[in-house]
Amino acid sequence: MWKNGANVVAEIALAFVLLVGAGLLIQSFSRLQRVSPGFNPEHVLTAGVSLLESPDPGQPARIASFYPQLLERVGNLPGVRAASAVWPVPLSVQNAGTGVDLAGRTVAPSDRAISFFRAVTPHYLHVMRIPLRSGRDLEARDDQRAAGVAIINEAFALKYFPGENPLGKRITPQMSAELRDPIEREIVGVVGDVKSRRLSAEDGPEVSVPHGQFPGGTMTLVLRTEQDPEAFLPPLRKTVEQLDRNLSLSRPRTMEHYIAASVAQPRLNMVLLGIFGLVAVTLTAVGLYGVMACTVSQRRQEIGIRLALGALPSNVLGLVVDQDTRLALLGVVLGVPLAWGSTRLLSGLLYGVGASDPLTFIGVALLLTVVALVACYLPARRAAGLDPVAALRAD
Numbered sequence: 001m002w003k004n005g006a007n008v009v010a011e012i013a014l015a016f017v018l019l020v021g022a023g024l025l026i027q028s029f030s031r032l033q034r035v036s037p038g039f040n041p042e043h044v045l046t047a048g049v050s051l052l053e054s055p056d057p058g059q060p061a062r063i064a065s066f067y068p069q070l071l072e073r074v075g076n077l078p079g080v081r082a083a084s085a086v087w088p089v090p091l092s093v094q095n096a097g098t099g100v101d102l103a104g105r106t107v108a109p110s111d112r113a114i115s116f117f118r119a120v121t122p123h124y125l126h127v128m129r130i131p132l133r134s135g136r137d138l139e140a141r142d143d144q145r146a147a148g149v150a151i152i153n154e155a156f157a158l159k160y161f162p163g164e165n166p167l168g169k170r171i172t173p174q175m176s177a178e179l180r181d182p183i184e185r186e187i188v189g190v191v192g193d194v195k196s197r198r199l200s201a202e203d204g205p206e207v208s209v210p211h212g213q214f215p216g217g218t219m220t221l222v223l224r225t226e227q228d229p230e231a232f233l234p235p236l237r238k239t240v241e242q243l244d245r246n247l248s249l250s251r252p253r254t255m256e257h258y259i260a261a262s263v264a265q266p267r268l269n270m271v272l273l274g275i276f277g278l279v280a281v282t283l284t285a286v287g288l289y290g291v292m293a294c295t296v297s298q299r300r301q302e303i304g305i306r307l308a309l310g311a312l313p314s315n316v317l318g319l320v321v322d323q324d325t326r327l328a329l330l331g332v333v334l335g336v337p338l339a340w341g342s343t344r345l346l347s348g349l350l351y352g353v354g355a356s357d358p359l360t361f362i363g364v365a366l367l368l369t370v371v372a373l374v375a376c377y378l379p380a381r382r383a384a385g386l387d388p389v390a391a392l393r394a395d
Contacts, residue, residue: 008287012331012372013338015280016364020339021346022277023360024353025270031352032263038194038203039090040129041255043081044222045229046089048250049240051217063215064143066243067121071221073239079226084124085211085219090196091258092220100207102160103170103184113160115152115205116196117175119214125191127224128255135167135189143212151189156205166190173207175214185209199262200351222255229254269349281371288327288375328372332365339364 049070051063067085075083100113122140125132133154142149150171157166169187176182193203211219225232233252240247343355353360 008284008327009331009334011280011284011287012328012368013335015277015284016332016335016368017339017342018273018277018280019364019367020335020360021343022270022274023364024343024346024350024355024357025266025273027353027357027360028350029263029266029270032199032266035195035199035351037091037199037259038130038192039255041259043225043227043229044127044255045225045232045236045252046220046222046255046258047233047236047252048218048220049085049247050219050250051244051247063217064212067211067219068140070240070243071121071123073243074221074223074236077232077235077239079232081224081226082123082127083221083223084127085121085221086124087119087211087216087219089220089222089255089258090128090194091198091255091262098207099174100160100205101172101174103172113171113205115156115173115207117173118196118206118208119211119216119219120208121211121219124208124222127222128194129224130194131192133190133192135187137189138208138210140212142210144215146213148183148185148209148213149188150185150207150209151191152187152208153191153193153203153206155193155203156207157190159205171207173209175209183213195262199259200266220251221249266349266351281368284331284368285371285375288372325369325372328369332368336361336365 051066071083071085074080097114098117100115102113120138122138124130125137135151138149138151150173152166152171160166161169166187167190170184171187172182172184174182191208194206195201196204196206221236223229223232223236230252233249236252237249240249339361340356347355
């Protein structure tokens with residue numbers, strides 16, 4: 001009997017640990033689902049195009065003329081609202097970081113400003129619906145013949161220009177095309193923050209430069225469409241082939257796919273731990289039911305004597321339930337420190353909720369208590385309904 005009770009207590013403690021972990025991951029995933037990526041991913045199709053696939057890339061002159069021609073044709077496709085190109089696309093594994101020198105500030109290389117770097121063509125903000133907070137957008141006139149310009153996000157302005165107007169400030173991102181020295185650029189615009197790495201990451205500083213001044217041969221097309229974005233893949237492929245039959249689209253997918261991929265691992269963690277938690281609760285309920293059924297069977301004559309001496313069925317019911325409740329409470333008490341320690345391992349997987357969230361601990365404790373009461377109800381009811389005479393006659 002004591003061995004069975006100890007097993008049940010261990011099951012309750014294990015279930016408590018697993019359910020607390022699952023509860024924290026569910027809360028984290030729920031909050032992650034409500035995080036804004038900083039752009040509108042609906043009806044946006046992306047596809048990579050690389051001039052390096054062509055046998056005669058003709059860089060950089062061909063690059064400078066190819067993408068404007070391609071985007072003009074793509075933008076004129078029926079059902080395409082706007083088209084642009086970017087490198088790298090947000091929430092992709094290609095995100096690049098670079099050091100940034102701030103004009104008029106001498107700092108050690110280790111203290112140099114660090115920022116995400118992005119090259120974009122005109123209308124990128126419009127396609128992605130990224131808000132322009134101040135200044136202007138990058139335009140077609142921002143080519144290699146024009147002065148170097150850049151736009152930054154709010155996180156960059158807040159971190160490196162606190163309390164200042166960043167427009168007109170000069171910065172030098174340590175990224176350059178054609179192996180040239182990096183050029184100094186004037187900040188001409190400030191945009192809203194975008195989730196560049198993953199939805200759970202904090203907004204970081206970001207610098208975007210015009211593709212005309214950073215003519216990379218590999219870009220990702222971004223199209224905002226009126227209907228299902230994937231339906232535009234055939235005409236998009238045809239348009240690219242018309243310009244160069246040697247080129248093809250790579251990694252065609254919607255921006256909603258990138259959003260889903262960003263939360264895929266948190267979703268998997270939540271589902272797995274949730275399944276383990278449900279299995280543990282089921283085993284706990286079955287174990288408690290078995291222990292109480294065994295208790296009623298073993299104490300049949302005792303219960304019969306109590307009933308014969310005038311004990312009310314409610315008293316017997318309370319006797320059985322009290323034992324079950326003690327086991328549940330003991331399991332919860334043992335499970336609290338175990339869960340407290342184990343959830344520290346989950347802290348890196350959580351978003352917007354602490355590893356020791358008190359509401360989760362209290363909620364799981366109440367849930368297991370309810371499960372324990374439900375599991376013992378049938379054995380307790382059976383004990384309360386025993387016939388005293390039949391119970392006393394039993395061997």
